[in-house]
Amino acid sequence: MKGIFKIFAVALLAILACSTLPGVAQRRVNPVTNASQGLQGKNENKNPADTIDYSKLVEMHDEKGNVILVDTVSGVEVPDTTSAPIAKIPKMKQPLFYATAVSVDIWDPVMRLFGQHYGLIEFSGELNLHNRYIPVVEVGLGQSDYTPDDNNYTYRVPVTPYFRIGCNYNFIYNSNPDYMAFAGLRFGWTRFSYEVNDVTLSSDYWGESTTFNLPRQTCSFTYLQVLFGIRVKVFKNVSMGWCVRYKAKLRESDNTYGAPWYIPGYGSRNGAITGSFAVTYTIPFRKKSAPEAEINQQVD
Numbered sequence: 001m002k003g004i005f006k007i008f009a010v011a012l013l014a015i016l017a018c019s020t021l022p023g024v025a026q027r028r029v030n031p032v033t034n035a036s037q038g039l040q041g042k043n044e045n046k047n048p049a050d051t052i053d054y055s056k057l058v059e060m061h062d063e064k065g066n067v068i069l070v071d072t073v074s075g076v077e078v079p080d081t082t083s084a085p086i087a088k089i090p091k092m093k094q095p096l097f098y099a100t101a102v103s104v105d106i107w108d109p110v111m112r113l114f115g116q117h118y119g120l121i122e123f124s125g126e127l128n129l130h131n132r133y134i135p136v137v138e139v140g141l142g143q144s145d146y147t148p149d150d151n152n153y154t155y156r157v158p159v160t161p162y163f164r165i166g167c168n169y170n171f172i173y174n175s176n177p178d179y180m181a182f183a184g185l186r187f188g189w190t191r192f193s194y195e196v197n198d199v200t201l202s203s204d205y206w207g208e209s210t211t212f213n214l215p216r217q218t219c220s221f222t223y224l225q226v227l228f229g230i231r232v233k234v235f236k237n238v239s240m241g242w243c244v245r246y247k248a249k250l251r252e253s254d255n256t257y258g259a260p261w262y263i264p265g266y267g268s269r270n271g272a273i274t275g276s277f278a279v280t281y282t283i284p285f286r287k288k289s290a291p292e293a294e295i296n297q298q299v300d
Contacts, residue, residue, distance in 0.1 A: 093174050094131040095286070101126050101239075103280040105140070110277070118144035118262045120159065124278070132173035136184065138164040142192070142264025152200040155261050162190035162265030164225070178233035180241065186225040187250075193218045194260045214257045221263045222251040231280065239280040247272055 060070050103126070108119030122140030129135075144157040166186035172179060195216040202209040229243025247266060252259070259269065267274050 092130040092132060094177065096129055097127075097285050098131050098177070099128040099282050099284045101128065101280050101282040103278040105138075105276045105278045107276045107278075117146035118142065118157070118268065122265075122276075126168070128282075130173060131177050132170050134168040134170060134182070134184075136164075136166050136168055136186070138166075138186065138188075140265055142190070142262075144194075144262040146262070147198075151198075154197045155194065156197065157192055157194045157260070157262055157264065160190060160192040160264045162188060162192075164188040164265065166225070178239075180229075180231040180239075182229055182231070182243075184225075184227045184229075184243075186227065186245075188223045188225060188265050189221070190264045190266070191218070191220045192260075192264050194262070196257070217255050217257060217260075218253075219255055219260050219263075220251075220253040221249070221260075221266060223263075223266050224248050224250055227276075229276075237282045237284075239282060240278070241280065242275065242277045245274050245276060247274060 058070055060068055103124045105122035105124070107122075108116070109121060112119060120141040120143050122138060124136055124138040126134050126136045140162050141159055142157065142162055143159045144155060146156075147154045164186045166184055168182040168184035170180050170182045172181050193216055196214040198211055199214060200209055200211050225245045225247050227243045227245040229241055231239050231241030233239045249266075262268050
């Protein structure tokens with residue numbers, strides 16, 4: 001009888017051990033952290049009533065395909081941070097070599113009609129990369145022949161070329177390519193000669209005046225421009241746009257008889273702000289397909 005009792009006791013202990021092992025393994029896989037009121041989970045707000053029992057969460061997907069965890073008892077949705085989507089850099093819609101363009105700046109010719117005493121014409125060429133990065137080369141001709149109202153001197157600069165190189169950045173590169181809003185940087189250089197003639201000095205005491213000419217001088221001038229502008233398509237491949245330019249001198253050669261008043265490509269020494277107004281003809285590297293053209297017309 002005692003032998004039967006021992007066998008029964010051993011069998012009972014074995015059954016209890018088998019029923020306990022799965023619970024131990026489960027606790028090792030899902031350890032209890034920050035438990036409250038005997039529940040498995042994490043108390044986000046340090047309030048016993050807010051404790052989430054993670055053993056009752058099931059994985060589901062919302063209408064956008066994102067993974068969410070739902071409490072089967074309370075129905076509360078819990079974000080699954082381990083499967084949260086990673087932010088991606090917006091894809092550039094346009095190809096690397098998108099287009100090239102040539103422009104003519106009519107700012108100086110128009111301003112000369114309103115009394116400006118310097119400037120002639122400027123042309124530029126650009127390469128459009130992804131409709132985002134736009135290297136630019138600018139070449140122009142400058143000239144000045146100015147006599148102030150009191151006629152006490154005449155400042156002259158012959159027709160002289162100037163050069164600039166830089167790049168624009170289009171902020172709306174993934175929008176409709178018929179529009180641009182951009183910022184840019186330019187490095188400019190010119191070497192020119194200038195002269196000041198018919199300089200008149202008067203003496204109120206003696207009642208006499210003297211007139212003379214200053215020798216012709218040559219100057220090398222390097223400068224920087226920071227610009228902001230917009231461009232809008234007006235007809236087929238023709239666009240028009242304006243920009244505001246902030247200019248600053250970088251280097252200037254020494255001049256024996258004073259600094260020049262006008263510098264080709266830079267403008268007058270008075271003031272740091274200038275502008276430009278350009279007409280542009282764009283040459284795309286590929287033609288738009290019919291669906292693509294319709295989509296671009298619908299994009300703002």
